[in-house]
Amino acid sequence: MLQAILAAGIAVGATYALIGITYNLMFSASRVMSFTAGQLGMAGGVLGALFIGRMGFPVIPGMILALAGCAIIGLVTEFVAVRPVLGALDQHLYVLSTLGLALMIQQFTAIEWSTEPQPFPRLIGIGEGGPFDEKFWLPVVACAATVGGLEYLYRRTLVGRAFLAIAEDNFAARALGLPERNLRMASYALAGVVGGLAGFASGELLLAFFANGAMLNFLGFVPVALGGLGNNRGALIGGLALGLFQQAANFLVGGVFASVAVFTVFIVVLLVAPQGLFGAPPSRRV
């Protein structure tokens, strides 16, 4: 019993964490909270089911195609919904533009794909439905690989350091001659890949369903708020905690009360630590 709750909790938690990281990647490159993060997760699942399930591609090429599709959605987000409003960040126009694009992606998927959940193919075939079934550990593996990969990128590579420089101080980075626009676009493409990977790895759990986007948008935002905006490690811990707590609440109180419990804890945490559990309080020069 405990095994089942742990397996499902960690799996959905890892998915939420990956969506949280997607939010962070887009935010650190542009200071924009892009609400297409959840839709990227949805698209990862749908494109995976399309390429592998319907069109019959082998798993690896199917995954590459699905993630490439999501990277393109990331680039489109940057070009359509972010770049035009960057000049007026303080007016928060990006809320409207990214939300609008997210809705367009969702409706397009509903019309062209299906309004009913569609099956996601078995990727490897390990585990027969028990707590060690691949549907539970694939998202965890994807999450670990992403976090490790991002740590490597940021700490060991020049491009990664350039990303950090842009995130830290946009103007100073530009003054040093860093190609800010290209780096921002690369960040959005990378966010597309990470978001797509979240949906692809959890496809067997979440199914290829157009409405997953809204759910992931919402629940993927919680780890960001819990862990502190821009803090990937915080998002990871926040996501896993959210997944475990959600599954435990499903078992203990069930149904709609579980959602109430999740958001009660979320609100309480934000009241106690408004900057997130792992975020540093903002310092202001006076």
Next chain:
Amino acid sequence: MTLSRRDFALTALAASGATSLGNPARAEAEPIRIGWLAALTGPLASPSIGFDRGVRWATDEINAKGGIHGRKIELVVRDTQGDPTKAVNATQEVISRFKVHAIWGPTNSGELLATSPIMARAKMPSLVAGVVNSLIDPVKYPNAFRVTPSNNQWDAAVRNYTINVVKAKKVAVVADATGYGTAAHDDSVAGFKKAGIEVAYSGTIDPAQPDVTPDLLRMKNAGAEAIVAWTVSTGLASRIMNARAELKWDVPIVGHPVMGSGDVGKLVTKPENWDKVYIVGYKSCSFDDEGKLPPRTQAFVDAVQGKIALNDTSLWWVVSGVDSIRLIAEAVEKTGSSDSDKIIGYWNTLKAWPGLYGTYSFTPEEHNGYQTDEIVMQKANSQHDGAFSLAPGYA
């Protein structure tokens, strides 16, 4: 030839006479206009597409025989897209602009809740295919007659099967956390409690919840002997079945017809996860142990062979569409009039009218025309040609 004043007067008189004589003839040939409000596109389109095939087949059949008293049936079709706002506009349009004589549809409860008061104000004879109980009220809506079962009737059929055939003493009642699911859940729980059955678990689940193992664990730990499921979400339905298999828990699942849809078949991880799932269905559209449909339904299926596709829809939607057109036509035929009060008056006296989908009876006090004993349970994984096999326990 020159036209004298006398000739002109005579010709004019003859012409006016012919015109005035022609008027009654034209009135007689005025078509019987039926407003058919269908969600033909959008996420709720599947039932309406099925109904539509039956509606058009019945209309063509009647018109091919010369219509009713020489009057052809004319369908005024409007696609509501399942949207209550569009359904309201369509209702007003067919009533005010097209002056229809009766309305069939819209075919889902959300739209009907919005359109019923409009039809009642216009005293428009209407046939209802929504399950929500409050859609039928002979005082508020004396014009509305239900030709499909109500939620109460579905509920009773599921309850009777769970108690009398499955012989469960403790049940788990689960539903999706939508408006429909919550209402169906509450009715179902109240019904079981009233019948003296212990409800060991009751709850609603968000249809987007990725894993329902914890919920099924609660049901199992509570000692439930059957799961009664009310959901219109194929995702949730299949997750319940998959979680049941993963827990190696061998209890039957009894409930909503959506659990028999082809989408669920695609979402269960193994075909056997779909076994021991029983859904609400209709005697008229069920295969017996020998794989045969009731004779009346079989005759229809034979007649439409090659003319209507039945393999991608539910047979009951199609035959219900046929019955509805025939019910309107019958009222006009028997009363010789398409006036609304005549049609409503006739339907109020209908006793055991043998349709394809069911046998309908109405009285001025009871506008739920479908008979509860015609609702049966079917095996969810047995669909072929739009119909299902009877669940175990029916002689």
